[in-house]
Amino acid sequence: MELSTESMSPLQRFTRFSGHYLLLWFFALMACPQVVHSEIQPDTITVFAASSLRDAVGEVAQHYTAETGTDVVLVFAATSAIARQVGGAAPADVALLADQDWADWLVAQGTVAQVTAFAGNQLVLIGRDDAPIADPQDIEAALGDGVLAMAQVDAVPAGRYGKAALVSLGLWNSVAARVVQAANVRAALRFVELGEAPLGIGYASDLVALPNLTQVYAFAPDTHPDIIYSAAQVTPKSADFMVYLQSVAAQDSLVRWGFSRLDVAP
Template identity: 50%
Template sequence: MLRSAQVVAVALAWTVSGPATALAEEITVFAASSLTDAMAEIEERFEAATGHDLVVSLAGSSALARQIQQGAPADIFISASPDWMDALQADGLLEPGTRFDLLENSIVLITSEGGMEPVDIGPGFDLGAMIGDGPLAMALVDAVPAGIYGKAALESLGLWADVSGRVAQADNVRAALAFVSAGEAPFGIVYATDALAEETVSVVGRFPKDTHPPIVYPVAEVANRDSESAAAFMDYLRGSEAREVFERQGFVVLPD
């Protein structure tokens, strides 16, 4: 059951529906909102293969990390930023030895206006002139990874001071994508994978990797929630089926 969550209160429970699923368990996964489409497909495939019930709660990585800090019963956390995973690790909230880097992503400038020629984002790029009165849709620039990466890229290019007053901040990257898709913002900065997921937007330009920190998605089991079913899902994330889903959604799957 896929849930888009700002507030999560899910209890771990045994599910018993017959002899074939007598050992089935519920696994609660907190995942960054940019993983929405990938996790929907992985949920379906994993449940069919194992009989376990995968409960996926989606939100900005910062919101999910804070919920875990407050005791929310997540079994696994997939973050769009190493920083939030580092914070949980520093608090002793991760199961030792379970953390690994799963995916990489990139950030792009998108629009819903048709017929626009691609631009080269680099020194001398006049984003302010392009967006005009704006707004420029972004995830929260001081809290949500996509917004943090986007702000870092704009600062690196010397563009932030010019456009910061025209930025419309959204709770997460999918909300920023929705602003552009609905025509509420002519341009936005989102992950490349988000742009692929929405047919009504197109990529205008790609931000060079050296303008922002590496966009890495770490995953780990939450402390004191260790179970065979959670370990099985961690193994599944490393397997060929999950790799195929992630790559088709535009992610780069990192080697073990």
């Protein structure tokens, strides 16, 4: 049953409204492609990327531009929002997704020409200065009277992976009522940064980008679906960028930002 806003805590209301505002902003941006592309030249590509890729893909894009002379326009949002927008003919040349299911959905829609995996990640429990947890059954106790910050568990990859892990460990039913959901993984971890939530679920790569946070527990890979990042080619002009993502240089950047290396080109 969905809570009314009157019965929500301030944190829950903030989570709901901030998520709505983020999505409204993203959809408004996508509804005005002439603004996004008003100064885009033929030697420019537009990349829609999952929020968890913000720092890594920013670095990859800089190196790609330096090497090829092609500018890269970056748009970041939750994978679910990106997939729906690309499926609705948003002006993207390539979409970088944190969930293979959404990539498969785009293929089924006939929207993308090619999908290639280019990175992996690890699901972790994140806190501020918390001591490591050896037994996952201690997670509930570690929350104390606080809440658990997660990305949206029914749509956003990090949230779906997190819920799957908690279900696998037999913890979901005991913590579900204390989960505060955000529009994407970075928004969820913002609650932890601000001290509004003692713990949150995110990726190992988030710890590189957010050095004030620490890993409390690493979820075993067999507790959730494989975390694979996929590049979905939307237009032919992004073919070179798709290839570049597999290069040693791009893979080195991804590893530097906490992602797992996949096979790279020689």
